[in-house]
Every structure is written in structure tokens, then in C-alpha cells.
Amino acid sequence: MLLLEIDGLTYGAGDKTILDDFSMTIEPSEVHALLGTNGTGKSTLAYLIMGCEGYMPSSGEIIFEGKTINTLKIQERSKLGITMAWQEPVRFEGISVSDYLRLKNKDINPSYYLEMVGLHPELYLHRMVDKSLSGGERKRIELASILALNPKLAILDEPDSGIDMLSTQDIVNVISAFKDNGSSVLLITHREEIVLIADRASQICNGKIVCTGNPDKVAEYYKSRKCFVCDGEVCAYV
């Protein structure tokens, strides 16, 4: 059975159609990379799968382990095993890194997860998840917290973007940790070199999948950047 199936999803805001009859699938324990330039609808897709407030598709279905989850709230989807790391993780006053990693499961060892994302536990366990962290530190801690949840599906929205970003090697380490746990990953990125660590890749352009398959092949398509010049007319170069 597929872990996630997105079937004909359409979503718009104002008079703009952001996702247009969008379909894709994720297998159990699969790392599926979603590659696309800025503004193609990647984050919007992530919010729709997670069930963020205001993100209700106008048509299409989001099916998780065989059940339609379109109307479930974010905390209900989280209970099913779906979670997400936002592109820009929020900050929290007065919550320590150690507590943040143990939000749901008090018994996990937070040090273990910090090491996995390349942070020294002794330097970070007692820091606050607030403005005092750099952008890169905050992103690493978010990834560690998602790993600690041991989800069935982790949506990672551009874990490789931003200033003092994670290196490709850091991302490889995090992704293999998810794989070792048997988690599936929807790995959202706009960098083709990241795609190569996935099991499968899809390219999104203008709210539609234009190419799915072997990561090498999809990265190759993406590099040619046809989506920049086609003006939305000839996206079908699959």
C-alpha cells in the first residue's frame, strides 16, 4: 500500500491557482525529493499535506495509508504519523532545546538527536529555542526534533536553504537517519544536488508535477531549467 497518495489536488489563493490538479505518491520508507524553483508551490503543498489552517483544497484528495485525510486537523494528522519541518522554523521563548526535543516523548535521549544533526549536546541542550539561535542552528534543532518524533512521514521544507545552511553532507546524514528508522520523507528542495540522495524525485513547476522518476534523470531535467523559459506553456517534457 502507498503511504501517501495525492490525487488531483487543486488549491488557489485569491485568483491565483497555486496547485493545479497536482498528483504524486510516496511509498513506505521512501525518500521522495520534490524539486522546484521559487514560487512553484512546494511550501503550499507541504501545508496542505500537514493540514495547516486555511489550507483546504478546492478539489482532489490527500490519502494517507488508504484513508482520505482532507478534513483532518493538523494534530489529528500528526497522530497518524505525519509531521513537518517548516522552511523557517518559529522561535519559542522559554522552551529549552532539551524540552523541545522531548515534547511528545519524554523518554528519548535528546543528546542522541542533537549529535545526528551535527550539534554538540553540551553546548545546546540548555539553550532556548528562541531568537538567540542562528538560523542554521534553529533548522538543525527542528530536524532533530522531527527525527525524535519517529514519524511515518516527515515533510522537510527546504532543510538546505537559508544562511549558514546545512551542508549537503549534513542533509545526507539526516536523511539516512530517517531511512534507518523506516520513515518516509518528502524532501522539498530547489537544489538539484540534494535530489541525488533520494530514492525517487519529482519536479514541480507552476503547481504541477512535470517529471517523476530516477533522481539523476530529474536533476538533469531540472538543470536545463526549461521551466524558466516555457512560461507555463510546454511543461509536459516528461
Next chain:
Amino acid sequence: MSDLDALMKAFGEAGGDKAILGNNEIAHLVASGHKLLSMKSVEGLEVDARETMAGISAKVTVKEGIRIKNPVHLCFGVLHKKGTQKIKMDVRLEKNSSAHFIAHCIFPNAEKVRHIMDAVVEIGEGAEMRYSETHFHGLYGGIEVIPKSIVKIGKNGRYFTDFTLTTGRVGKLDIDYSVEAGENAVTELTARVFGHANDEINIKERVVLAGKNSRGLIKTRVALEDEAKAEVTGITEGNAEGARGHVDCMEIVKDNATAKAIPIVSVIHPLAKVTHEAAIGSVDKRQMETLMAHGLTPEEAVDLIVKGILK
């Protein structure tokens, strides 16, 4: 039970450590209503306290060069349902001295109680004072707390305060603090309050950066639910070269609560700089969604966010 035992029992229930009374290395002053119940000093600390018609009057001096190792505990309470307690404090830290005062204000049964604190504080050159005040008001909300202080910090002096009222009802709170910072002086005023039911919170804090290179921070964190109301005024004046001030106010409102923040910043010296930020509103949506994506219920998420900002 003696008055002291009764107050200490309430103190313990409010999370205090009763052992401090029996420790010879820890100074304390304990007053219930208009009665002075217990007092201990340590070397270099002079306390001249007496009972007055309305409460207690105390003159506290930390002698020159003395750094008091353990915090000095002040415990003020009214255990009756009704009453007024007026505390007058005159605190002086002489040159290069330092002390940390922790005030525990306990009014567990207040149905109609007024607690008035009038403090005048003078921090000498190079001296450092920390003042933490924690309140416990019980469940009735029938209390009015009016803390007022006027603080003057000398050259290179430091003054830090922390006011916490986050368990039980607030009742009516009317804080009025005013601090004047001299050359190179540093001050930080922090207040954290959680209002419920029909609590009324009024916080006014003023920092005058009078001396060259003085520093000031006013930080206020208020959470409100039910019908509670809060008005927070943070005033900072930058009056000298190199003075730097910041006013940072955050208020989270739930239910029908209402909040107001009034940052007033002024600068009269061209080389002074004062900034402010104020955020008022319901709990941040992205914070909520992040915590729910981590498996928390909406109720648990709000609780954690509010506890975090009041910490």
C-alpha cells in the same frame, strides 16, 4: 499555630523553602500584616525595621565593599481575608557592595486586602543590586497590590529587578517603577504576570538614562485570559551620550481579555539611542501549528507557549 508558623506554612505551599529561616548564613525579614515576626542579619547588612500604624518600615543598608553571598529573603504576607499592609523600604547599597534580595509576597486568603510597597533605593558607585519579587495571591482575586519604587543608580552601578505573579489570581495590580541610571550604569526591569477572570493589571516602568553610556532594558511579559485587562507602559529616556535603551513588551490574550501596550521612548541627546518592540495578540499561529505537528493538542500547545513566555 503562631503567626510565623502560619505564614511559613503558606510560604511552603506557595513553593518557598522554609529552611531559609533556620540558616545562620541567610539574612531575612518576615512580616505578617503589621507585625514583624522574624529578622536576621548577616555581616555588612544593616536592617532597621519597625512596626508602623499601617505596616512595616525598614531601612536596609549594605555597607561599602560588602558583597552579600546568599540572597536576603523578605517575606511579606497577609493571611487574613481583609486588611491593609503598607511596607516602606529604604534601601541603600554603599559603594562597591552587592546584594540579591528575594521578596516573597503571600496573600493566600485575600478577599479584600491591600498591599502597598513604597521603596526608595539608592545604588552607590560600582554597587550591584538584584531584586526578585514573587507573589502568590490565592484564588479569590480580592487583592490590590500597589508596588512603587524610585531607584537611583550611581556610576558603574547595576540594578536588576524581576517581578513575577504567575500563579493564582492577580486581583488588581498597579506597578509604578522609576529608575534613573548614572554614568555607565546598567539596569534591567522584568515583569511577568498572568491575569485571569476580572484581574486588572497596570504596569508602568520608567527608565531615565541620565549618565553617559548607561544601559536600560524594560521587558514585560503578560498573559491574559477570561475578562482580564492589562495596560503596560514602558518609558525610556535617553538623555546622555552613548546611552542605550530598549523596551520589549509582549502580551498574549485569550478569551475576552484585553491588552494595551504603550511604549514611550524619547531621546534628548543626539548620541543616545532607544528602541522598542511590542507584540500583542492571540497565541502565534505558526507556534501553535509547529507544536501540534509535534503531537501536542491545541490546549497543550497554548499552555506551553504561555508558560514559556512567563518563564
